[in-house]
Amino acid sequence: MIKGKNAIVTGSTSGIGLAIAHSLAAEGCNILLNGFADKAAITALVAELTKTYNVRVDYSPADMSKPADIADMIAMCDRMFGSTDILVNNAGIQFTAPVDQFPTDKWDAIIAINLSAAFHAIKAALPGMQKRKYGRIVNIASVHGLVASVNKAAYVAAKHGLVGLTKVVAIENGENNITCNAICPGWVHTPLVQKQIDDNAKAQGVSPEDATRKMLDKQAIKQFNKPEQIGGVVVFLCSDTAATMTGTPVIIDGGWTAE
Ligand code: NAD
Numbered sequence: 001m002i003k004g005k006n007a008i009v010t011g012s013t014s015g016i017g018l019a020i021a022h023s024l025a026a027e028g029c030n031i032l033l034n035g036f037a038d039k040a041a042i043t044a045l046v047a048e049l050t051k052t053y054n055v056r057v058d059y060s061p062a063d064m065s066k067p068a069d070i071a072d073m074i075a076m077c078d079r080m081f082g083s084t085d086i087l088v089n090n091a092g093i094q095f096t097a098p099v100d101q102f103p104t105d106k107w108d109a110i111i112a113i114n115l116s117a118a119f120h121a122i123k124a125a126l127p128g129m130q131k132r133k134y135g136r137i138v139n140i141a142s143v144h145g146l147v148a149s150v151n152k153a154a155y156v157a158a159k160h161g162l163v164g165l166t167k168v169v170a171i172e173n174g175e176n177n178i179t180c181n182a183i184c185p186g187w188v189h190t191p192l193v194q195k196q197i198d199d200n201a202k203a204q205g206v207s208p209e210d211a212t213r214k215m216l217d218k219q220a221i222k223q224f225n226k227p228e229q230i231g232g233v234v235v236f237l238c239s240d241t242a243a244t245m246t247g248t249p250v251i252i253d254g255g256w257t258a259e
Helices: 015-026 039-053 067-081 104-132 153-172 191-204 208-216 227-238
Strands: 006-009 030-034 057-060 086-089 135-140 178-185 249-252
Touching: 006 015, 006 067, 015 030, 015 039, 015 086, 015 135, 015 227, 030 039, 030 067, 039 057, 057 067, 067 104, 086 104, 104 135, 104 153, 104 178, 135 153, 135 227, 153 178, 178 227, 191 208, 227 249
Parallel strands: 006 030, 006 086, 030 057, 086 135, 135 178, 178 249
Antiparallel strands: none
16 A cells, blocks of 8 residues: 555664664665664665665665754655655654753753654655645654653653644644654663663662563553564554544553553
């Protein structure tokens, strides 16, 4: 159903974004990768995806904290592939500290990368989508777009903002065959979460296994959500089955927010 569409996945050199790139490429989408990694790793990734899925794959080095880079990334996709049909705003970072001790530069970076980057990318991609009367925008939010946890002021604020942005983009573009949805995952085992496991283990003086068990206590299903499951939900949201689903936060959190 989405074979031949052109997709950008921000932050796709690692974790959830990489899994989303695989899932969309497996459906026949051309992929513009983005994110940080060394040159050899990026070259290998482009070659692997191209060969495995027989689609066109390229890479944008855009830094999601820089609006001009983000506009260049959309322009690059339009230039290389002919259009930007699917935009997945996934790049994100984390930092934890109590509000009164939260470093201002970390607040600014999290708001820029986890929230403002999605605004800049959507703003740059929408005119083309509106002209072609087709667009699928998926914002990777978090359960923290719906509920809070201690020590995550910037992350929770950014993800709540991203869910709000998702709804506005959805209602402004309902007549243009453009949908905009958010995905709200619980814990997914990626480098971003491994750092939290290590930090918690250190702070609590326990093993990484015990720190992991405590973190997973938030979920009814006490196992990590898998990156490829998030990829599958992105494919679903881009499919015809979900053509009238818009402005929705799709929760995949092992029951975290059900309680
Ligand atoms: P990750 O650290 O594995 O991947 C983050 C990606 O973003 C990497 O490719 C990195 O290079 C890229 N990135 C970071 N800063 C960037 C910048 N300035 N410009 C361009 N790219 C940048 O993390 P992940 O766990 O895969 O997280 C992906 C998204 O999923 C994030 O938005 C995160 O908030 C969200 N999320 C993660 C979890 C989880 O449990 N892992 C849960 C809910 C939501």
